[in-house]
Amino acid sequence: MSAHFGRVLVIGGGAMGTGIAARLSAAGIETVVLVRRPEAAATTRDEISRRVEHLVELDAASPESVRAATVLVGEAPGPFALAVESIAEDMPAKRLALALAESLVSDDGIVATNTSSLRLADLAEGLTRPELFAGWHWFNPAELVPLVEVTGGPRTAPETLERLAALSRAVGKEPITLRRDHAGFVANRLQYALLREAYALVEEGVCGVADVDRAVVAGLGARWAAIGPFASMDAAGLDVHEAVAAQLFPQLSRSTEVPALLREARRSGATGMKGGRGLLGDYPPGAAREIATRRDTVLALLAEDRREAEQ
Ligand SMILES: NC(=O)c1ccc[n+]([C@@H]2O[C@H](COP(=O)([O-])OP(=O)(O)OC[C@H]3O[C@@H](n4cnc5c(N)ncnc54)[C@H](O)[C@@H]3O)[C@@H](O)[C@H]2O)c1
Structure with missing residues (x-):
């Protein structure tokens, strides 16, 4: 796959x-990554190369289409057809990054944000061309998870969303375009709705955290990788679905608090795999890498399966 875009x-x-840079450069897009600190340049370059090589190893990119990304410190000479910010989730910092992005794109260039939770209307304040501003929300690992969510702010032109969705498809992603800016977009709301119930099940003593993960990996996730929740209900039969919904919906967690289990884990200093201890217990050195390798292998297989199904 070699995509054509500025x-x-x-x-x-x-x-x-x-991850975003790896996906774009693996698809042949001329990609420049801007970092703040000189000492970050080499590690960023290495990390992008590692991710691209991994895509090639997994057969999720062909070596011929790869166009190595350039990493620059502090400044990046424009013009760009698209500039996407993916810095810390901080409103003032993102506004500065977006203003910089707007100054570096061509007159019809798109300015995009990878924010997970900030409102596009707030982020767009101060931009001179809000019609060319959009949300472009990727999923970790960005080079491998097919979904991207494309979202407009109140003044985004429909054509901007169409162009961003078209680019997403050209680099091998599967975009959905949201009808309006909505906190958490679609996938994170679904994920957090499931997590709220997962915490409730564990806190009520129904099952353990490992059981929840198994129920998703061996059950829901396995099925959802093939067909989504609505298709699953169509397959189950809407009469059955209606009867179960009437029974279960009133019993599901409606908590609006951060779960006690999570708060306790945080209070005890747990940060997840990056710190060696998380909700599932301890992660010995090397375990996180092994888990990531397994996840990436499965993601690549699923992506290949979907590509074949589309041909
Ligand atoms: N991690 C995820 O799963 C995920 C998924 C989707 C979207 N996002 C969003 O993507 C964005 C980046 O998240 P991440 O996980 O890559 O975070 P990260 O901490 O790994 O990376 C953020 C990078 O931005 C740099 N940075 C911070 N402030 C900056 C500034 N003022 N100017 C320039 N560079 C700056 C940091 O040095 C760091 O390299 C966030 O908005 C986050 O909400 C994250």
Whole structure:
């Protein structure tokens, strides 16, 4: 796959910025990544290369289409056809990054944000061309998870959303375009609705955290990788679905608090795999990498399966 699109600027070389850059450069897009600190340049470059090589190893990109990304510190000469910011989730910092992005794109260039939770209407304040501003929400690992959510702010032109969705498809992503700016977009709301119930089940002593993960990996997730929740209900029969919904919906958690289990884990200093201890217990050195490798292998297999199904 080698996609045709103008130069793309990615602002921020963290987990998501490097993943986005890897996906774009693997698809042949001329990609520049802008980082703040000189000492970040080499690690960012290495991380993007690692991710691209991994895509090639997994057969999720062909070596011929790869166009190595450039990493620059502090400044990036424009113009760009698209500039996407993927820096820390902080409103003032993102507004500055978006103003910079707007100054570096061509007159019809798109300015995008990878925000997970900030309102596009607030982020767009101060932009001179809000019709060319959009949300472009990727999922970690960005180079491998097919979904991207494309979202407009109150003044985004429909054509901007169409162009961003078209680019997403051209680099091998599967975009959904939201009808309006909505906190958490679609996938995170679904994920957090499921997590709220998962915490409730564990806190009520119905099952353990590992059981929840097994129920999703061996049950719901396995099925949802093939057909989504609505298709699953169509398959089950809407009469059955209606009867179960009438029974279960009143019993599901409606908590609006951060779950006690999560608060306790945080109070005890747990940060998840990056710190060696999380909700599922301890992660010995190397365990996180092993889990990521398994996840990436499955993601690549699923993506290949979907590509074949589409042909
Ligand atoms: N991690 C995820 O799963 C995920 C998924 C979707 C979207 N996002 C969003 O993507 C964005 C980036 O998240 P991440 O997980 O890559 O974070 P990260 O901490 O890995 O990376 C953020 C990067 O931005 C840089 N940065 C911070 N402030 C900056 C500034 N003022 N100017 C320039 N660079 C700056 C940091 O040095 C770091 O390299 C956030 O908005 C986050 O909400 C994250």
